[in-house]
Amino acid sequence: MTDDDGDEFVDTLLEWYTDNGRHDLPWRDPNATPFEILIAEYMLQQTSVEQVLGVYEEFVGKYPTPASIVDAESDEFGEDLEPLGLHKRTAYVERASEQIIGQYDGEVPNRLDELLDLHGVGEYTAASVLAHAYDGDVAAVDTNVARILARVFGLETEDEPDARENWELAERLAPSDRCGDFVHALIDFGASVCTASNPNCEGCPASGLCEYTDTEHD
Incomplete structure (x- = not known):
């Protein structure tokens, strides 16, 4: 080439x-927060766009920040994620939210190595969040x-x-x-x-x- x-x-x-x-996917909205983009990436793991569209906006409206996840019962937001399957997703969201609060002052990190440190975040998810949330190169x-x-x-x-x-x-x-x-x-x-x-x-x-x-x- x-x-x-x-x-x-x-x-x-x-x-x-x-x-x-x-362009109309809600997690591509220019006003979507880094946390909302991270949630979308978790939801899209092994899951179709159509399935995610069915729960995404209601979920981020109910849980807009890492603190709102930590303050909720895992059974509660786990039920909201249930239609997407992949049950370990609940643990990913909960533990990553705890990390974001405990290690990054409640803000989704903007460095690749720090994103990779979040529970349930692999190389693709980290790169995608960095590109979409922070215009990373x-x-x-x-x-x-x-x-x-x-x-x-x-x-x-x-x-x-x-x-x-x-x-x-x-x-x-x-x-x-x-x-x-x-x-x-x-x-x-x-x-x-x-x-x-x-x-x-x-x-x-x-x-x-x-x-x-x-x-x-x-």
Whole structure:
């Protein structure tokens, strides 16, 4: 991949995102707090956007701060999270809230290493919070992002979101002034165009750049 290829893909992706991205998701609201964004990331772990939409706004309205979580009974907010499944999510939210209060004066930390220290936060969640809540100059790779990067740039790591090759490429591509948009664009593109099965290659704006298109759909 040349730098020009990478830049062209990023420009194409961001242009597509401007016209087609899911800008109305509540956790993407510019006024969403870092804690609300962290809660959204917890909810989105192994869970669809549609499921999260069913509980997110009511939950953050009821528990807008780490203190409101700590002051509540875990059974109470655990019931509010119940529709999403993944029962360990309740412990993640509770223990992370305690850490934020005890170690960070009630504010979600804005450093990658500190975010990684929060209970239930892995590399993707930490990078995503940093990009979205603090405009951090980072990239984040999950299963969908790994699939897109592997297809477009001919990597053999489509099913390996934790592969260093995927992260290094994402970090190389991420535009320093629009990292949050870049992460959102990849997520939305993977959900509607470059899907796991039956990708819409014919309608893909990046088809002319994509090695998957060239090799799989000649």
